[in-house]
Amino acid sequence: PAGLDELSEQFIASGHDLHHLIRTIAGSIAFQRSSHSGDPAVPVTFEQEQAFAAFPITPLRPEQVAGSIIQASSLQAIDHSSHFISKLRRFGETQEFVTRFGDPGLDTFQQETATIPQRLLLMNGKLMQERTEPNPLFNSSTRIARYSSSPELQVEAAFLATLARRPTPIESEHFTETLDAGSRNERDRRVADLFWTLMNTTEFSWNR
DSSP states (O other): OTTHHHHHHHHHHTTSOHHHHHHHHHTSTTTTOOSSOSOTTSOOOHHHHHTTSSOOOEEOOHHHHHHHHHHHTSSSOOSTTSOHHHHHHHHHHHHHHHHHHOOOGGGTTTOOSOOHHHHHHHHHOHHHHHHHSOOTTTOHHHHHHHHOSSHHHHHHHHHHHHHSSOOOHHHHHHHHHHHSSSOHHHHHHHHHHHHHHHHTSHHHHEEO
């Protein structure tokens, strides 16, 4: 593909510096392009993606899906400064998830959709269950349910934690209605269900 020869030459010239290569790719206009055309009536075509005129929509790798679930459900960012126990728990959960989900290897970008076992693992697997169940000590969904001052804020916080965006007015209205009633335990469960729902969307597990 166009541009790879130049990247190869730069990679060699840098002394095979991977950090330099990643910075070069991430800083390129092609990498920063949107995956949307801006006009819903004229969607991006495969030919445009191939010519780097739009960013291709691709599924996240298994370890990225696991990492997204773990981070979205965590009370704080998990990074190099996190406690050893947190990093060890993340490593164990990720390894177990990848083993069960399967590694597509070189077929990552050819896989158009998840298999039935993969979808079932996302819906009913151990990681998803443990990370979305009501748990005021470890899971962000329960903290959001208990400490957000209104159902609207609960919905907004859930969307920001999982999809890194605010809900649309229609989404906000729909989910607010489901949260605007019940006891504390019921709210805990409903916000947990909202997290489960958002984590099982295509938007959550695809790079857009």
